[in-house]
Amino acid sequence: MTGTPLLSLAIWVPIVGGLLVLATGSDRNAPMARWLALVSAVLGLLVTIPLYQHFDTATSAMQFVELSPWIHRFNVNYHLGVDGISMWFVILNAFITVIVVIAGWEVIKEKVAQYMAAFLIMSGLMNGIFSALDGVLFYVFFEASLIPMYLIIGIWGGPNRVYAAFKFFLYTLLGSLLLLIAFLWLFLEAGGKFGILDWHELPIGMTAQTLIFWAFLISFAVKVPMWPVHTWLPDAHVEAPTGGSIVLAAIALKLGAYGFLRFSLPIVPDAAHAMAPIIIGLSLIAVIYIGFVALVQTDMKKLVAYSSVSHMGFVTLGFFIFNQLGIEGAIVQMISHGFVSAAMFACIGVMYDRMHSRQIADYGGVVNTMPKFAALFMLFAMANSGLPATSGFVGEFMVVLGAIQFNFWTGFAAATTLILGAAYTLWMYKRVVFGAIANSHVAELTDINGREFLFLALLAAGVMAMGLYPFPFTEVMHASVDNLLKHVAMSKL
Amino acid sequence: MNFVMPDFIPAAAEIFILAMACVVLLADLFFGKTNRWLTYFLTQASLVGAAAISAWLILNHGGDIMLTFGNMFIRDLMADFLKLVVYLAVALVVLYGRGYNALRGLDRGEYYLLVLFATLGMMVMISSNHFLTMYLGLELLSLSLYTMVALDRESARSTEAAMKYFVLGALASGLLLYGMSMIYGATGTLEISGVAGALHNHMALTPVLTFGLVFLVAGLAFKLGVVPFHMWIPDVYQGAPTAVTLMIGSAPKLAAFAMAIRLLVFGLFDMATHWQPMLIFLAVLSIALGNIAAIAQTNLKRMLGYSAISHMGYMLLGLLAGIGVDGGNHGANAYSSAMFYAIVYVLTSLASFGMIILLSRAGFESEELDDFKGLNKRSPWFAAMMMIVMFSMAGIPFFIGFFAKFWVLQAVVHAGHVWLAVFAVMMSLIGSYYYLRVVKLMYFDEPAEDAPIAAAPDMRFLLSVNSLAIAALGLMPGQLMSLCAYVLTGGQ
Numbered sequence: 001m002t003g004t005p006l007l008s009l010a011i012w013v014p015i016v017g018g019l020l021v022l023a024t025g026s027d028r029n030a031p032m033a034r035w036l037a038l039v040s041a042v043l044g045l046l047v048t049i050p051l052y053q054h055f056d057t058a059t060s061a062m063q064f065v066e067l068s069p070w071i072h073r074f075n076v077n078y079h080l081g082v083d084g085i086s087m088w089f090v091i092l093n094a095f096i097t098v099i100v101v102i103a104g105w106e107v108i109k110e111k112v113a114q115y116m117a118a119f120l121i122m123s124g125l126m127n128g129i130f131s132a133l134d135g136v137l138f139y140v141f142f143e144a145s146l147i148p149m150y151l152i153i154g155i156w157g158g159p160n161r162v163y164a165a166f167k168f169f170l171y172t173l174l175g176s177l178l179l180l181i182a183f184l185w186l187f188l189e190a191g192g193k194f195g196i197l198d199w200h201e202l203p204i205g206m207t208a209q210t211l212i213f214w215a216f217l218i219s220f221a222v223k224v225p226m227w228p229v230h231t232w233l234p235d236a237h238v239e240a241p242t243g244g245s246i247v248l249a250a251i252a253l254k255l256g257a258y259g260f261l262r263f264s265l266p267i268v269p270d271a272a273h274a275m276a277p278i279i280i281g282l283s284l285i286a287v288i289y290i291g292f293v294a295l296v297q298t299d300m301k302k303l304v305a306y307s308s309v310s311h312m313g314f315v316t317l318g319f320f321i322f323n324q325l326g327i328e329g330a331i332v333q334m335i336s337h338g339f340v341s342a343a344m345f346a347c348i349g350v351m352y353d354r355m356h357s358r359q360i361a362d363y364g365g366v367v368n369t370m371p372k373f374a375a376l377f378m379l380f381a382m383a384n385s386g387l388p389a390t391s392g393f394v395g396e397f398m399v400v401l402g403a404i405q406f407n408f409w410t411g412f413a414a415a416t417t418l419i420l421g422a423a424y425t426l427w428m429y430k431r432v433v434f435g436a437i438a439n440s441h442v443a444e445l446t447d448i449n450g451r452e453f454l455f456l457a458l459l460a461a462g463v464m465a466m467g468l469y470p471f472p473f474t475e476v477m478h479a480s481v482d483n484l485l486k487h488v489a490m491s492k493l
Numbered sequence: 494m495n496f497v498m499p500d501f502i503p504a505a506a507e508i509f510i511l512a513m514a515c516v517v518l519l520a521d522l523f524f525g526k527t528n529r530w531l532t533y534f535l536t537q538a539s540l541v542g543a544a545a546i547s548a549w550l551i552l553n554h555g556g557d558i559m560l561t562f563g564n565m566f567i568r569d570l571m572a573d574f575l576k577l578v579v580y581l582a583v584a585l586v587v588l589y590g591r592g593y594n595a596l597r598g599l600d601r602g603e604y605y606l607l608v609l610f611a612t613l614g615m616m617v618m619i620s621s622n623h624f625l626t627m628y629l630g631l632e633l634l635s636l637s638l639y640t641m642v643a644l645d646r647e648s649a650r651s652t653e654a655a656m657k658y659f660v661l662g663a664l665a666s667g668l669l670l671y672g673m674s675m676i677y678g679a680t681g682t683l684e685i686s687g688v689a690g691a692l693h694n695h696m697a698l699t700p701v702l703t704f705g706l707v708f709l710v711a712g713l714a715f716k717l718g719v720v721p722f723h724m725w726i727p728d729v730y731q732g733a734p735t736a737v738t739l740m741i742g743s744a745p746k747l748a749a750f751a752m753a754i755r756l757l758v759f760g761l762f763d764m765a766t767h768w769q770p771m772l773i774f775l776a777v778l779s780i781a782l783g784n785i786a787a788i789a790q791t792n793l794k795r796m797l798g799y800s801a802i803s804h805m806g807y808m809l810l811g812l813l814a815g816i817g818v819d820g821g822n823h824g825a826n827a828y829s830s831a832m833f834y835a836i837v838y839v840l841t842s843l844a845s846f847g848m849i850i851l852l853s854r855a856g857f858e859s860e861e862l863d864d865f866k867g868l869n870k871r872s873p874w875f876a877a878m879m880m881i882v883m884f885s886m887a888g889i890p891f892f893i894g895f896f897a898k899f900w901v902l903q904a905v906v907h908a909g910h911v912w913l914a915v916f917a918v919m920m921s922l923i924g925s926y927y928y929l930r931v932v933k934l935m936y937f938d939e940p941a942e943d944a945p946i947a948a949a950p951d952m953r954f955l956l957s958v959n960s961l962a963i964a965a966l967g968l969m970p971g972q973l974m975s976l977c978a979y980v981l982t983g984g985q
Binding site: 026074076114140144169174180184188 | 895896918919936
């Protein structure tokens with residue numbers, strides 16, 4: 001497989017596929033658009049599989065590297081590569097795209113081609129973010145990915161979709177603009193280089209490090225999102241169509257966290273150490289306070305959105321305690337959250353398609369009419385609350401252990417999520433699924449069909465596999481995380 | 494006194510356009526009544542011919558600097574390159590505007606003639622090495638544009654816009670002339686390279702020189718349409734027939750850029766520490782006011798007018814980054830970034846006004862924002878084209894507008910004005926709101942009407958090419974960037 005530009009394929013197969021889907025035109029050709037989208041998504045997934053097969057776990061160096069000049073004047077290169085940190089996200093992203101295409105199959109009836117194309121293009125752009133090793137290339141993918149999501153929320157979203165789409169776009173753009181200034185400064189400081197790996201080696205003074213750290217922080221914190229800049233997320237989730245919510249939660253939220261690993265920690269390590277207490281504080285607020293906020297939600301999507309913020313708080317906590325367990329746990333948590341949150345939103349979508357309501361109060365006793373669905377939903381709810389043998393447990397457990405190594409009380413505070421997460425998820429599950437049939441609408445529900453079973457089962461397989469045998473996920477990241485920790489420990493002053 | 498025959502070769506393109514303008518005038522007089530296509534065709538042919546001459550000059554003389562007409566006229570690589578872009582822009586203006594004009598009775602011989610004279614004015618401005626040629630070119634351009642704005646004699650709005658444009662424009666020309674005369678008084682020469690030499694050698698900065706500079710910059714700011722000399726822009730953009738707005742909003746920006754480069758950089762570079770703060774002032778105000786005021790607009794032409802103000806502010810950022818806070822000279826990079834910005838802006842501006850014309854039809858201007866409602870339902874293709882244009886203007890990658898902003902910001906950060914770059918990006922965040930609103934109208938809203946788009950096939954095709962070029966250049970921005978830097982440094 002050497003020599004095949006796998007990462008380029010991972011980026012461009014979905015994008016070209018998306019453009020082809022667009023070319024099918026109006027809704028008269030909707031079936032063709034759907035099948036073409038499925039083929040592109042599956043192809044997109046297939047080209048990422050060799051990334052895992054041929055991945056060398058012994059090295060922390062970038063693999064599958066592609067390097068060719070792009071903008072000569074600024075020494076900008078089309079430089080792609082993955083290491084143990086980013087590799088799984090490329091695969092996860094391609095996998096989620098397949099899920100999204102299947103999940104939107106019959107549900108989306110208007111502008112089918114545009115819907116499928118938006119998701120495929122989005123998927124390609126996000127693969128670009130995870131594999132870019134050049135600052136400008138990263139930035140370009142980072143910002144361009146806002147466009148499809150803006151359209152997805154705005155065109156196929158709920159009643160308040162325009163507000164949510166604008167809030168999403170402007171909020172995240174605000175963050176990324178400061179990132180651009182930081183990149184330009186680093187470019188000049190590095191003597192005319194945009195290479196991210198060059199920046200890792202660049203010595204920087206403390207004042208500059210602090211400023212850059214804040215520029216990075218604002219950008220990535222909005223994307224993650226961290227408390228208190230998380231307010232766009234519940235709005236975006238509530239208004240977005242099911243597919244949009246899935247991609248947003250499963251992949252888009254990971255971009256910010258990935259940014260911390262690729263930029264903040266290795267490029268400005270001294271500032272990262274100095275600011276760590278602030279980040280840890282914000283993360284704990286996200287874990288605990290947002291956990292309580294999730295508890296009182298009446299809208300299921302909002303509840304899961306807040307639960308995402310809380311889980312991502314766990315991730316940022318794991319990064320800034322600077323030990324192997326913390327960072328690896330956080331990455332595992334990111335991947336796991338990719339499966340679990342996608343599954344939770346998919347489940348809510350399944351119910352919403354039937355009832356056209358996301359209010360918990362409108363449900364009750366769903367298990368009586370949708371037993372198969374209730375069983376799968378149960379699994380995902382358990383994973384969301386971090387039950388052992390599901391993927392949710394592995395990451396949380398590792399981060400808690402890491403946090404206790406770092407400081408007992410930090411670990412203790414973080415561990416409350418095991419209670420809070422279980423409380424809000426299972427309480428919601430109980431109110432929606434168990435009990436007597438609440439009303440005539442619930443009584444008329446039909447259980448999931450083959451298509452719905454397919455994508456929920458695929459997600460369930462991911463959740464279970466990762467929970468029972470996390471080794472393939474953790475094994476690839478050891479070398480890279482080691483190397484990252486070495487960078488973080490080395491002062492650049 | 495003996496007469497020396499000047500060398501006509503450097504000015505061959507200008508001479509050709511002037512001759513063709515006369516041909517067009519005569520041809521239209523005799524055949525125009527029934528065969529307006531001939532006038533149109535001849536106009537396009539003159540532009541193509543001029544392009545061939547400029548291209549020939551580039552091929553044969555490359556980066557040579559050729560002075561002629563007693564050093565009043567300069568031909569260099571930058572001049573020929575900018576002229577080529579001007580021909581392209583004007584050719585698109587004439588093509589986009591043709592159907593629009595025909596439906597409104599504006600497809601008259603005068604229109605084509607004025608377009609050619611305006612083009613000639615721009616070419617003279619681009620190639621001037623003398624305050625008088627600069628002024629001459631500027632007036633030729635301005636007077637043609639004033640008349641074009643008033644071309645629709647029936648429309649009170651157009652007449653008002655033309656009046657306002659003329660009065661303010663005359664004032665600005667006065668300011669510019671006043672500034673030139675002061676500088677003449679201080680340096681004793683009107684020749685731009687002479688002024689530069691005088692300043693470089695011994696000149697102490699007298700108050701009269703500084704005053705002259707202030708007036709010069711004021712006149713320039715008016716032509717660029719930057720705050721606080723922007724008052725005419727929204728009214729003229731809105732009041733003029735769209736085909737004329739298309740003209741005003743595109744090619745003349747290149748001429749104004751050339752004017753700024755010739756006067757400030759080639760002429761008064763030794764006063765850069767004086768004019769840079771002025772440009773910072775103008776740029777900051779323009780970016781702020783342009784972006785904020787555009788939010789409140791309901792008329793798309795007016796909104797694009799305010800957007801033009803902010804874009805010219807961004808272009809000024811490139812011009813003012815020539816000398817760093819540490820005194821280092823980053824000129825070549827900074828001025829190339831401004832040139833790149835101007836060219837990119839012209840390209841996007843053409844597409845945006847072209848889109849308004851595309852949606853217009855007899856008795857319907859399609860210039861309100863709400864006229865774009867639900868365009869995705871009416872024509873997914875052109876909705877996508879307009880979306881490309883809007884995202885490019887907002888500076889979102891992968892579109893070329895992003896790289897224009899990127900380079901300008903790079904120059905500003907390089908010059909050490911990091912705060913200015915932060916301000917500029919924050920304002921572009923505000924700016925992205927109103928571009929996004931156009932996308933929202935096209936994609937999220939239901940159409941208010943479902944009339945089919947009634948534009949000619951050539952217009953549809955070239956407008957699509959124009960928009961796709963914005964996307965394609967965004968994928969491959971390197972070549973155009975290198976080209977701009979190459980021509981600005983005279984082929985080194």
